[in-house]
Each structure stands twice: as C-alpha cells, then as structure tokens.
Amino acid sequence: MSQHHKQHPRRYLHALALLTALTPQTTAQENHNSKRGLAYVGNTHGTDNALLTSTKSPISWYYNWSPYPPSQVPSQNLEFVPLIHGVDGASDPQTARQIDSLPQSSTHLLSFNEPDGTTGSGGSAIEPDDAAKAYIEHIVPLRERGRKWKISHPSTTGSGNGLDWLRKFNESCYKIDKQNGCPTDFIAAHWYGNFEGLAGWLGTLNEYYNTNTSRNPPLKIWITELALPQLDADANAQMMNQTLPYLDSQDYVEKYSWFGAFRPQDANGWTGDGVALFDGDGGLTKVGALYMGGENRGFKEGQRGEEGGDGVQDGARHMSISWGLLLSLTFAAGIFSTL
Ligand SMILES: *[C@@H]1O[C@H](CO)[C@@H](O)[C@H](O)[C@H]1NC(C)=O
Numbered sequence: 452m453s454q455h456h457k458q459h460p461r462r463y464l465h466a467l468a469l470l471t472a473l474t475p476q477t478t479a480q481e482n483h484n485s486k487r488g489l490a491y492v493g494n495t496h497g498t499d500n501a502l503l504t505s506t507k508s509p510i511s512w513y514y515n516w517s518p519y520p521p522s523q524v525p526s527q528n529l530e531f532v533p534l535i536h537g538v539d540g541a542s543d544p545q546t547a548r549q550i551d552s553l554p555q556s557s558t559h560l561l562s563f564n565e566p567d568g569t570t571g572s573g574g575s576a577i578e579p580d581d582a583a584k585a586y587i588e589h590i591v592p593l594r595e596r597g598r599k600w601k602i603s604h605p606s607t608t609g610s611g612n613g614l615d616w617l618r619k620f621n622e623s624c625y626k627i628d629k630q631n632g633c634p635t636d637f638i639a640a641h642w643y644g645n646f647e648g649l650a651g652w653l654g655t656l657n658e659y660y661n662t663n664t665s666r667n668p669p670l671k672i673w674i675t676e677l678a679l680p681q682l683d684a685d686a687n688a689q690m691m692n693q694t695l696p697y698l699d700s701q702d703y704v705e706k707y708s709w710f711g712a713f714r715p716q717d718a719n720g721w722t723g724d725g726v727a728l729f730d731g732d733g734g735l736t737k738v739g740a741l742y743m744g745g746e747n748r749g750f751k752e753g754q755r756g757e758e759g760g761d762g763v764q765d766g767a768r769h770m771s772i773s774w775g776l777l778l779s780l781t782f783a784a785g786i787f788s789t790l
C-alpha cells in the first residue's frame with residue numbers, strides 16, 4: 452500500500468467497497484481461474500456445446516488441434532488456444548497471419564502434436580532434429596510477435612518414447628542455438644492411462660524440466676489430452692474423480708483438458724466410448740457430470756444442454772466430415788501402458 456493510502460484509510464476503504472461491489476460475482480470470474488478446458492473434436496450437437504459453454508460451466512479454455520477456432524463454440528467466454536500441428540503448418544505463412552487474427556484473449560500457443568507418434572495415430576512423426584529446426588525458425592519468433600505469444604514445447608505421447616524424444620529434441624536445439632536452445636514458456640503433456648501413471652509422468656516431466664535444471668520459476672505443465680482408454684464409464688469416472696482434485700492442487704499444473712467432449716457414437720475405437728462426456732442422447736454421462744463440476748455446480752448425470760442456448764451456432768456439418776476423418780486418424784496416440 453502506498454503512503455498516500457495510509458493517510459486516507461477511509462477513502463481507501465470506500466474505494467475498496469466500491470470495487471468489491473463492482474466486481475461481478477459471476478462464474479465468468481471463476482471460469483477464468485479454472486484450469487479445466489475442452490479438447491474439442493468437432494461436436495456437431497448444438498445442445499452439447501451449449502452445455503459445455505453455459506455460464507455455470509467450469510470450462511475456461513479450449514483448443515481443437517489447429518490455429519482455426521471451430522465455428523460451433525462461441526469464444527467470448529473461453530480462451531481459444533491455437534495449436535501448430537507439425538512442420539508444414541509451422542512454415543505456412545498463413546499460420547502466423549491466422550494466429551495474429553485471433554481474439555486478444557488468446558495468449559498461449561501449443562506446438563507440434565505427438566512428434567514421437569505416427570501420423571496414423573494423429574501424431575506428427577517429426578525427427579527431433581527437424582522439429583528443433585522448425586521450432587527455432589517458426590515457433591520461437593512468435594514470442595516476439597504481436598501479442599508476444601507464450602509457446603509450449605511439442606507435446607509428446609506419455610511414454611518412454613516421449614521422454615527420449617524430448618531429450619533428443621533438447622540436444623538438437625542446443626546444437627542449433629548454443630545459447631538458448633529451444634526456449635519455451637510452458638510444457639504440454641498427454642496422458643492415457645490410470646491415475647498413478649499420470650502422477651508418475653507429470654513427476655518425470657517436472658523433474659526433467661524443473662528439478663534437474665534448477666529452473667526458477669518452474670515451467671508449468673498443461674495436460675492437453677487425458678483419459679482412461681478402453682475401459683468403461685465407471686472406471687473413467689473413478690479415475691477422473693481421483694485426478695481432478697490432484698491436478699487442481701498441483702501448482703505446477705496450469706491447465707488440463709479431458710479427451711472426451713463427444714457422444715459414444717463419435718468416440719474413436721482406440722479410446723473407446725467410456726471416456727465420453729455425453730451419452731447417445733446428449734445427456735451428461737457420469738464422467739461428463741463430474742467434469743462439469745457435479746451437482747455442487749448444478750450439473751448431474753443425464754442433464755442435457757438447452758436447444759440453441761447461449762449463442763451456440765449449430766451446424767457446420769462440413770466440419771464433421773473432416774473431423775471424423777481426423778478423429779479416426781488421431782488419438783490412438785499415447786502409449787497404452789500402465790493400465
Ligand atoms: C534427474 O537427475 C537425476 C540425477 O542425475 C537422474 O537420475 C534422473 O534420471 C533425471 N531425471 C530425468 C527425468 O531426466
């Protein structure tokens with residue numbers, strides 16, 4: 452507090468009272484602080500999107516594996532996080548123009564998706580050397596461009612391959628730039644498996660990036676894909692019930708997004724439909740109700756979103772075709788270990 456304020460405690464208190472009165476006690480505020488996000492695969496059901504983006508929703512941000520926000524999700528309340536999937540996207544001049552045109556609420560950018568994974572499973576299959584080159588040439592300059600983007604290192608699969616890839620990537624980075632390597636503002640991770648495995652993987656990444664480098668302040672981690680594949684809804688609900696409080700309580704975890712914002716019929720064969728937030732009729736599953744904050748927040752199993760609610764534009768059917776294709780290719784990712 453400044454000297455000035457000390458001399459005028461009453462005026463200060465009045466100002467404080469006014470400020471408190473003016474601060475909207477809305478969930479938008481809570482939303483903003485929520486770590487919870489949406490890995491958006493292109494759900495074409497308007498009521499599902501309406502529910503996910505309704506005012507009581509704990510979801511504060513979303514991404515769709517691309518720099519182009521989906522037209523079905525209104526972005527006013529949610530922070531859209533662009534992702535540059537691979538080297539082609541990184542070197543395309545249209546990509547930088549596109550991210551420049553995003554709303555100012557977009558501040559963070561995700562880079563290469565599962566470079567240690569195959570393209571057949573949604574990965575970008577990039578050699579560490581090539582990734583380092585493209586990252587330094589195209590991604591790092593975004594930190595100085597326009598709004599000064601906060602950039603992430605590539606998000607690998609949650610496996611030994613992932614860590615191995617990151618080590619090689621780091622070596623390649625320092626071969627190219629002896630001073631700076633590949634600077635990053637945060638880390639993005641994927642996890643498909645049980646809770647203990649997730650905690651172990653995050654611990655490993657935290658050790659690799661923070662503990663072992665004595666990095667201060669430590670880099671924060673975003674878990675951008677997360678689910679318990681090939682098991683039923685009960686197993687997923689139990690895993691999520693254990694996971695969400697843990698992630699919310701870890702300071703080094705900044706954001707996370709569950710992989711499952713779809714109905715069972717839109718799930719891919721690899722994860723199975725136990726991960727789905729919605730049932731076949733668009734009601735919340737047990738998993739969905741939990742992710743939305745449960746009954747405390749006004750969400751229960753079976754609940755549906757409102758028709759045309761909260762400014763959702765339904766349709767964009769053409770999107771579903773490309774998404775269906777992408778979906779079938781994507782996210783068989785992650786190594787199915789430690790179940
Ligand atoms: C961190 O350092 C210890 C000690 O050198 C090493 O055994 C461990 O493998 C390192 N962890 C990671 C994730 O690289």
Ligand SMILES: *[C@@H]1O[C@H](CO)[C@@H](O)[C@H](O)[C@H]1NC(C)=O
Pocket residue numbers: 621622625632659660663664
């Ligand atoms: C990357 O390599 C550099 C140079 O060898 C090293 O100082 C740094 O600790 C490594 N970074 C990580 C995260 O291991």
Ligand SMILES: *[C@@H]1O[C@H](CO)[C@@H](O)[C@H](O)[C@H]1NC(C)=O
Pocket residue numbers: 688689692737741
């Ligand atoms: C989550 O865990 C709490 C206590 O740990 C329990 O009361 C609740 O029923 C669980 N919910 C689900 C959906 O498993």
